Amino acid sequence: MMLLVEGLLGLIAFLLGAALFSFMNVVAWRLPRGKNPLTGRSFCPQCGAALTAGDLVPVFSWLFLRGRCRHCRASIPVRYLLVELLGGVLALGCRWRFGTAYTLGEGLFGMRWQGLLALALCGVLLSIALIDAETQLIPNRLNAAVAVLAVLNLLLSPARWAGALIGMVCISVPMLLLCLAIPGAFGGGDIKLMAAAGLFLGWQHTLLAMFFGILGGGFYGIYLLAARKADKKDHFAFGPFLCVGIVLALLFGDPVLAWYCRFL
Numbered sequence: 001m002m003l004l005v006e007g008l009l010g011l012i013a014f015l016l017g018a019a020l021f022s023f024m025n026v027v028a029w030r031l032p033r034g035k036n037p038l039t040g041r042s043f044c045p046q047c048g049a050a051l052t053a054g055d056l057v058p059v060f061s062w063l064f065l066r067g068r069c070r071h072c073r074a075s076i077p078v079r080y081l082l083v084e085l086l087g088g089v090l091a092l093g094c095r096w097r098f099g100t101a102y103t104l105g106e107g108l109f110g111m112r113w114q115g116l117l118a119l120a121l122c123g124v125l126l127s128i129a130l131i132d133a134e135t136q137l138i139p140n141r142l143n144a145a146v147a148v149l150a151v152l153n154l155l156l157s158p159a160r161w162a163g164a165l166i167g168m169v170c171i172s173v174p175m176l177l178l179c180l181a182i183p184g185a186f187g188g189g190d191i192k193l194m195a196a197a198g199l200f201l202g203w204q205h206t207l208l209a210m211f212f213g214i215l216g217g218g219f220y221g222i223y224l225l226a227a228r229k230a231d232k233k234d235h236f237a238f239g240p241f242l243c244v245g246i247v248l249a250l251l252f253g254d255p256v257l258a259w260y261c262r263f264l
Contacts, residue, residue: 009110017091138189
């Protein structure tokens, strides 16, 4: 019986994550184009036809429609399916990381409140990563959303305030100083992102997130140089790598830090 309940709660969490990431994908498309993501019905960007509820079921609608618009038969990018699948997987990851909620006081949809906030953070980071990759800009309102989630997370765990405040400055301030010394070293959005994320993660996980971000960005930079797709003077969006680093630190920070401490 418990196995059935766990399976059902897992499915609910997966669909919740897929739905959230589907919406954040819309946010990532609308914000750079000056459109309000909270108003107006979803529509096909090719023919402009309004989408119905049957067109918007996460994962299943894309599969049922075979990746094509119901109205004009234009191809729907596979990115939409992959983003929704990623949201479902991360929802399961947040449920694994923060535990299952069996009562309303513990959380909703089978996920603890901390897990729901973590999933919301992952959703905002998705929009940040996609927008930064497209425009090399991170909207202030999305960084503000990360900060709001961080404050809500701290209200659930007031004992973490000291570590959170250190996390807010331990990476963002050095980034700012480096940017002042070397103009263009980091974007202002990257600095604000690490300040807000540091408030959510705490200082240890923030350092780990930056490590992951630099590692990923470094390998990508080496690839661009080796493939001659860029030279040493070119810039690329660093925000997506920071977002990946934040998610990795959020979900796997504790075991990674425990493994590292064994070597000290």
